[in-house]
Amino acid sequence: MTSMIEVESVSKSYGGVVANRDISLTVEEGKITGLIGPNGSGKTTLFNSIVGYHPIDDGVIKFEGQEIQDLRVPQIARLGMVRTFQQTRIYNQMDCVNNMLISVPHRTSKFMDMFKPYAAELTERAEHLLEFVGLYQKRHLISGDLSFGQQKLLEFAMALMNEPKILLLDEPTAGINPTLINGLIDRLHRANEEMGVTLFVIEHNMRVIMNLAEHIYCLAHGEMLANGKPEELQNDQAVIDAYLGAH
Amino acid sequence: MMANIDLLAMAPVLNVQLLLDGLFIGAIFALAAYGLALVWGVMNIKNLAQGDFVIMGGYIAWFLGTQGIHPLVGLPVAIVLMFGFGWLVYRYIISYVIHRDMFTSLLATFGIALVLQQLLNLIFGPDVQVAKSGFEINSLFGGLVTVANIKFLSFILAGILAAMVILFMKKSRMGQAIRATAQDPRAAKVMGIDTDRVYAFTFSLNSAICGAAGALISMIWVIQPFYGITHSIRAFVIVTAAGLGNLPGVIMAGLGLGVAEQYGGFVLGAEFQQVTVTGLLVAVLLYRSYQMNKVRQVVQ
Amino acid sequence: MITKTRTTLFYVALLVISVAAPFVFPAYTFQIALLWIMILFAVTWDVMGGQMGYNSLGNILFFGMGMYISAIVQVGLFYDVGTYTAHSGAIVPVFSHDQYFTGLVAGIVAAGLGSVIIAALLSQVVFGLRGPYFAIGTLGIALSAGELIGAWEWVGGGGGIALPKYPGEPDGRSLLYYFLCFASAAASFMFFRWLYTTRFGLAINAIRDNEEKAEAMGLHTLQHKAVAWSLSAFFLGISGALFGNMTGFVEPLEVAFPTVTFGIFMVAMALLGGKGTLWGPVIGAVVFHVIKEVTWTHMLGWQWVALGGLIVINVVFFQQGLMGWAQDKWPERFGLVVDESMSAETKEAAK
Numbered sequence: 095m096t097s098m099i100e101v102e103s104v105s106k107s108y109g110g111v112v113a114n115r116d117i118s119l120t121v122e123e124g125k126i127t128g129l130i131g132p133n134g135s136g137k138t139t140l141f142n143s144i145v146g147y148h149p150i151d152d153g154v155i156k157f158e159g160q161e162i163q164d165l166r167v168p169q170i171a172r173l174g175m176v177r178t179f180q181q182t183r184i185y186n187q188m189d190c191v192n193n194m195l196i197s198v199p200h201r202t203s204k205f206m207d208m209f210k211p212y213a214a215e216l217t218e219r220a221e222h223l224l225e226f227v228g229l230y231q232k233r234h235l236i237s238g239d240l241s242f243g244q245q246k247l248l249e250f251a252m253a254l255m256n257e258p259k260i261l262l263l264d265e266p267t268a269g270i271n272p273t274l275i276n277g278l279i280d281r282l283h284r285a286n287e288e289m290g291v292t293l294f295v296i297e298h299n300m301r302v303i304m305n306l307a308e309h310i311y312c313l314a315h316g317e318m319l320a321n322g323k324p325e326e327l328q329n330d331q332a333v334i335d336a337y338l339g340a341h
Numbered sequence: 342m343m344a345n346i347d348l349l350a351m352a353p354v355l356n357v358q359l360l361l362d363g364l365f366i367g368a369i370f371a372l373a374a375y376g377l378a379l380v381w382g383v384m385n386i387k388n389l390a391q392g393d394f395v396i397m398g399g400y401i402a403w404f405l406g407t408q409g410i411h412p413l414v415g416l417p418v419a420i421v422l423m424f425g426f427g428w429l430v431y432r433y434i435i436s437y438v439i440h441r442d443m444f445t446s447l448l449a450t451f452g453i454a455l456v457l458q459q460l461l462n463l464i465f466g467p468d469v470q471v472a473k474s475g476f477e478i479n480s481l482f483g484g485l486v487t488v489a490n491i492k493f494l495s496f497i498l499a500g501i502l503a504a505m506v507i508l509f510m511k512k513s514r515m516g517q518a519i520r521a522t523a524q525d526p527r528a529a530k531v532m533g534i535d536t537d538r539v540y541a542f543t544f545s546l547n548s549a550i551c552g553a554a555g556a557l558i559s560m561i562w563v564i565q566p567f568y569g570i571t572h573s574i575r576a577f578v579i580v581t582a583a584g585l586g587n588l589p590g591v592i593m594a595g596l597g598l599g600v601a602e603q604y605g606g607f608v609l610g611a612e613f614q615q616v617t618v619t620g621l622l623v624a625v626l627l628y629r630s631y632q633m634n635k636v637r638q639v640v641q
Numbered sequence: 642m643i644t645k646t647r648t649t650l651f652y653v654a655l656l657v658i659s660v661a662a663p664f665v666f667p668a669y670t671f672q673i674a675l676l677w678i679m680i681l682f683a684v685t686w687d688v689m690g691g692q693m694g695y696n697s698l699g700n701i702l703f704f705g706m707g708m709y710i711s712a713i714v715q716v717g718l719f720y721d722v723g724t725y726t727a728h729s730g731a732i733v734p735v736f737s738h739d740q741y742f743t744g745l746v747a748g749i750v751a752a753g754l755g756s757v758i759i760a761a762l763l764s765q766v767v768f769g770l771r772g773p774y775f776a777i778g779t780l781g782i783a784l785s786a787g788e789l790i791g792a793w794e795w796v797g798g799g800g801g802i803a804l805p806k807y808p809g810e811p812d813g814r815s816l817l818y819y820f821l822c823f824a825s826a827a828a829s830f831m832f833f834r835w836l837y838t839t840r841f842g843l844a845i846n847a848i849r850d851n852e853e854k855a856e857a858m859g860l861h862t863l864q865h866k867a868v869a870w871s872l873s874a875f876f877l878g879i880s881g882a883l884f885g886n887m888t889g890f891v892e893p894l895e896v897a898f899p900t901v902t903f904g905i906f907m908v909a910m911a912l913l914g915g916k917g918t919l920w921g922p923v924i925g926a927v928v929f930h931v932i933k934e935v936t937w938t939h940m941l942g943w944q945w946v947a948l949g950g951l952i953v954i955n956v957v958f959f960q961q962g963l964m965g966w967a968q969d970k971w972p973e974r975f976g977l978v979v980d981e982s983m984s985a986e987t988k989e990a991a992k
Contacts, residue, residue, distance in 0.1 A: 147637065148636060148638075167856045171857055172859040177857060179857075183857075185847050187850050188850065192846075196855070196858070199859065201859060203861070208864075212843075256859065437957045441960070444690075447777075448956045449952075449957055451905065452950070452952035454949075455905070455945065455948065456945075456949035456950055457949075459943075459946045459949060463943065574777075574781065574784070581774075610792075612799070613792060622778070627778075629770075630769030641771035
């Protein structure tokens with residue numbers, strides 16, 4: 095089992111506040127890994143560090159064995175690491191199909207590709223993925239007009255369109271109607287199993303993450319608290335305390 | 342150019358002259374920059390007409406001078422008139438763009454700048470003017486360095502005005518309301534602060550500050566209808582270099598810019614003084630860009 | 642109903658009108674040629690501001706650079722530029738027919754390519770600025786360029802540089818430049834019209850809508866921005882070369898780098914017509930130019946005030962521009978112009 099992402103002793107502070115202290119974790123290829131922890135424990139900061147949104151103070155981050163802590167966001171994205179945002183980010187003036195088309199992978203594109211039109215297969219693929227998330231009928235609507243939950247699904251579809259090796263999902267079920275959550279969990283599983291996408295998921299919804307992830311890391315107060323299989327963490331007193339204490 | 346640099350080295354007393362003149366005028370630049378930062382920080386409006394407000398204040402003082410009233414009296418008159426002018430501009434233009442995207446407000450203030458420049462040109466003509474204050478000129482170091490008393494007086498006045506504004510912001514209720522609105526407009530509204538009035542007041546206050554700066558500039562330097570844009574750029578350079586909340590930084594940058602311009606004009610020649618300003622703007626922005634780049638962010 | 646034949650007919654009609662204009666209104670040839678330049682201004686600005694979301698206040702930089710590059714090439718191919726400008730127009734050297742036209746072609750090409758190079762180089766540093774900083778930064782660059790070149794004695798300093806005299810009748814000259822201006826404007830419009838249908842068009846819209854997202858998805862944002870600016874620069878440089886030759890004399894601040902006037906007109910025209918649309922800038926340029934030409938002489942000094950006022954009113958009260966207003970009023974009629982712009986409109990209209 096190879097490690098896709100290796101985080102080794104990473105620390106990050108903002109001003110005087112230590113957001114991440116000496117964090118180490120591994121995300122295995124082909125699996126679904128979870129990242130949990132009470133609010134303010136540093137989960138999104140860690141995500142941002144991994145994807146290159148800001149430089150880290152200490153430590154090493156490797157993606158498929160290559161050190162990436164000095165690379166920029168677009169460079170890391172082109173290596174095959176895509177992330178979704180907590181506050182969903184889409185191109186809200188364009189329709190859904192165009193949102194998908196612009197999300198094609200850019201890692202192998204050459205200069206002159208900029209000036210070509212989009213091939214018909216790409217539109218087909220886009221529509222297929224939109225169908226996968228259940229947005230096929232709405233594909234020609236302006237994405238800014240969709241509901242919040244639909245926009246989240248669109249963002250997920252766009253991420254898949256990018257043919258990522260790994261997808262970093264920041265609270266994918268936040269703000270989604272509970273009745274739709276099962277559908278989303280199902281699609282995440284399918285993306286992982288059928289499309290071979292490794293998943294690294296931040297989640298607050300315990301039911302979701304326990305059903306989704308094979309291995310979970312728990313952060314608290316900027317430090318790694320515990321890690322293991324879902325059943326192990328559910329019974330870990332320290333984890334329970336961290337959550338209860340924080341509320 | 343090299344000859345001029347050698348001159349500076351050979352006659353150090355020349356440096357004193359450049360330094361003093363730079364500080365005196367830099368104080369006024371800092372004043373205008375503070376006003377810009379105020380409007381920017383509170384209302385997120387980048388006022389490209391700032392320099393034209395300054396020139397307008399200058400013309401008020403100069404005009405009074407032509408009518409036989411001493412331009413120093415023009416200082417309070419300019420402050421009051423420009424305050425009112427600022428209120429009108431806010432009411433009829435700025436209030437409509439305040440919640441729109443940044444480029445809209447930039448372009449709106451640019452339009453105002455254009456109108457003001459041309460109006461002043463039509464009313465007062467394109468000649469460069471100075472408001473005669475009739476103060477003496479002293480000399481130091483045996484006549485090698487001249488200090489016009491009015492420049493020194495202007496420096497003091499600029500300092501007093503700045504202190505008054507800062508005190509106002511700290512102690513008065515409106516000042517507190519302004520600072521609250523700057524931090525979080527929604528919270529301020531919820532607390533019962535009339536944010537619209539706060540914005541109107543802030544913009545008018547800035548306009549008054551510009552008026553004062555202009556009155557001072559008309560006495561110690563020159564005014565001309567089309568010089569406004571350069572003053573606007575100066576204010577931007579200072580605010581960008583110092584950073585929005587950094588008052589001591591604004592003062593230092595303002596004084597520094599004044600001195601830099603004097604040196605630029607001396608070393609490179611008078612026609613390059615203008616370029617020093619625009620060149621510094623580009624340099625400051627590029628430096629900021631480089632700085633942000635290192636932390637993987639952009640200047641926005 | 643938009644059909645292909647209707648669109649083609651429309652373009653043919655435009656072509657006929659444009660070609661016939663200088664013969665039907667010979668007295669207005671210069672003004673109409675200027676209109677073409679205005680259209681080019683608006684179209685090239687809109688690529689950056691309307692389609693990509695990077696509002697440049699300094700695009701006039703390339704207009705001025707193109708003008709000077711062309712002047713230098715046109716004179717420099719046959720005479721020493723320094724000596725030429727030192728005479729300040731007192732001695733007018735003669736350019737033979739061949740010299741004039743070789744120089745002109747070379748000058749126009751150099752102006753275009755030179756502007757591209759300048760844009761490509763500047764892009765490396767200037768695109769670290771976003772939003773208002775980009776606007777003010779480009780403004781500063783354009784202002785600096787005008788002042789620096791105005792202090793450069795080799796190209797005539799503040800006095801400027803004269804361009805070679807046209808070897809022929811004034812009527813021939815007017816017609817030549819009219820058609821050159823028309824061709825450049827038409828070329829720029831048709832080029833960007835095509836460009837917006839490719840991946841590039843979608844990419845720059847993505848940069849406009851959410852640049853951070855585009856970066857996070859691996860888009861080569863800097864590359865796209867640099868190319869967009871360079872393409873605009875190319876056409877602007879050529880327009881500068883043409884305009885310099887039309888006026889015959891290039892002054893640094895009044896003619897080549899009129900940053901606060903023509904530099905801002907670019908923005909005003911695109912806004913007036915509707916930024917981010919294909920025809921908006923064109924319509925805006927036409928309306929703006931016509932109003933300007935008609936009212937200018939009657940306004941006795943108040944024209945600039947009126948212009949500033951127009952900009953303020955446009956920005957404050959009429960943000961969507963003429964195209965936006967028309968789209969709101971008659972969404973179904975969207976019509977003749979939509980088939981080449983973003984597909985979103987047809988979907989909206991069809992709903």
